[in-house]
Amino acid sequence: MYDFNYRKATSADDAVKTVTSASEGKFMSGGMTLIPTLKQRLAKPSDVVDLATVPGLAGISVSGKMLVIGAMTRHAVVNGSADVKKAIPALAKLAGLIGDPQVRNRGTIGGSVANSDPAADYPAAVIGLGATIHTNKRTIAADSYFKGIFETALEAGELITKFEFPIPDRAGYMKFPNPASRYAVVGVFVAKTGGTVRVGVTGAGPCAFRVPEMEKALAANFAPAAVEAIKVSPNGLNSDIHASAEYRAHLVTVMAKRAVAEAAG
Amino acid sequence: MPTVTMTVNGKKMSAECENRTLLVQFLREKQGLTGTHVGCDTTQCGACVVHIDGLPVKSCTTLAVQNEGAKIVTIEGLAKDGKLHPMQEMFREHHALQCGFCTPGMVMAAIGIVDRHKGEPTLAEKTVRHELEGNFCRCTGYHNIVKAIMAAFPLMKG
Structure with a gap:
């Protein structure tokens, strides 16, 4: 896996802002596909934005x-x-x-x-x-x-x-x-x-x-x-x-x- | 490098790691908790199962940084005061291991199975077999693993 910047998003807007301002930003929800993809070096995002910390997205x-x-x-x-x-x-x-x-x-x-x-x-x-x-x-x-x-x-x-x-x-x-x-x-x-x-x-x-x-x-x-x-x-x-x-x-x-x-x- | 802090087996632990460090690497390499195994590293075999905030998860497929502040329980955290957890005891009683490599993940997943069905009067063998779908025993020693889980169910139900 290549390294990347990691950020816990505080809101949906914050997540979108971080992903769009990064050179290659990626949202991460559960990571069940993204992490295996990263391990195989099939993707090389500059920034991974974790959605788990965004309030109100689950329910x-x-x-x-x-x-x-x-x-x-x-x-x-x-x-x-x-x-x-x-x-x-x-x-x-x-x-x-x-x-x-x-x-x-x-x-x-x-x-x-x-x-x-x-x-x-x-x-x-x-x-x-x-x-x-x-x-x-x-x-x-x-x-x-x-x-x-x-x-x-x-x-x-x-x-x-x-x-x-x-x-x-x-x-x-x-x-x-x-x-x-x-x-x-x-x-x-x-x-x-x-x-x-x-x-x-x-x-x-x-x-x-x-x-x-x-x-x-x-x-x-x-x-x-x-x-x-x-x-x-x-x-x-x-x-x-x-x-x-x-x-x-x-x-x-x-x-x-x-x-x-x-x-x- | 970021510093990640989590509660592992009841103890607060901090270590520096890269953003790409997997939880299983953090546990094994930074904390010396080598009971959690890496079998396939591709989210299939289940040798790396630990509990994150009470739920069984494959620790090879979550980043250490994702788990900042989380409560982690590994195989090392099950025994209390020198007394094995009922699931460990039943694995021993029923000889639910051959080479033992899959055992830590099996035990953690097995506790998850019982936790999910604790409110029910009985646990069907079919349910146990089905819910072990994410854990592989390459010795193919499944029969005794299933027996051990069935035996642990009434003990854990309390």
């Missing part, structure tokens, strides 16, 4: 039909939250599938979504639930947030502060985890709200995406059989030693079926 609340989760909320907290379990149990479950208990005690939802690892779990829920991402300067709809591999709509120095998740009637999340890393080879988040269904997929492509054909079929018939015959194209999907693009495409259908079964059950 969970329900307001009407919205579940609000602060960016610095740890996975273990989302997993164990009575509010999340009641409002969107599939989201609590998803948080409990990330990494391992020790990682979940540090990793945060904001860090995960800001990083947009193609195999991270939260992006499936952000897309599948149609969340709104709040930053220090604006709000971003989930559909216009994910841009590519590790690429998002966030601008340099833009900081996620919280997420608003519309509470669906029912939702399910299923993933095929890599047996070593627990990252999603493919994960599918399905949510039904009234007559509308959203299907968010992670792991399969460069970033999380929706499957409109499945959404249409599920809106007409919310049952596993509705998506059984719907295949996504392997074109442009991820292909590595863990799974070929064709296998990932196959898994999207299988995980979607299981997610619907979970949501319907």
Whole structure:
């Protein structure tokens, strides 16, 4: 690891100011991705700004039909939250599938979504639930947030502060985890709200995406059989030693079926 | 270099270190607390688990400077007045170690498992196995580790 300047931010504004005035500033939330990246010398920030000391960035609340989760909320907290379990149990479950208990005690939802690892779990829920991402300067709809591999709509120095998740009637999340890393080879988040269904997929492509054909079929018939015959194209999907693009495409259908079964059950 | 101060096993400890110094290096190299092990250094094996403010965390993936003012408990801080912690005692009783390299992290993670389920009447073996997902025993000695944790549960519940 190369050395860097380290600063504990005192507020969101202070964090943004420090990152933007540094030659290469980086926010650090839980550090569960950043620190391994630094160890491998895949990044060489001049300044690391710790968000753990910023008041008000962590916390969970329900307001009407919205579940609000602060960016610095740890996975273990989302997993164990009575509010999340009641409002969107599939989201609590998803948080409990990330990494391992020790990682979940540090990793945060904001860090995960800001990083947009193609195999991270939260992006499936952000897309599948149609969340709104709040930053220090604006709000971003989930559909216009994910841009590519590790690429998002966030601008340099833009900081996620919280997420608003519309509470669906029912939702399910299923993933095929890599047996070593627990990252999603493919994960599918399905949510039904009234007559509308959203299907968010992670792991399969460069970033999380929706499957409109499945959404249409599920809106007409919310049952596993509705998506059984719907295949996504392997074109442009991820292909590595863990799974070929064709296998990932196959898994999207299988995980979607299981997610619907979970949501319907 | 910054000076970092934290409470380790009930004692206030200060040392100079670089910003990039990991907590596990701080404990091992600056404080001589070599009970916390470095297995993989990639957040996978769990040999470096310590408790930070009561929660088990992988100390190879947090910086010492992040933990300024924190309360850290390492494997060295478990025994009290020459008496082993119930989890250590059960690891001994059930021979829950072979080479012993993973043991400090296993014990710290195991206490975390019991802490999370203390309010429940029983602890299922399936839960224990699942929640050990972040700790590797390369001797593959998991069966006795699971037995030890199951045996420690009623003792720690009190």
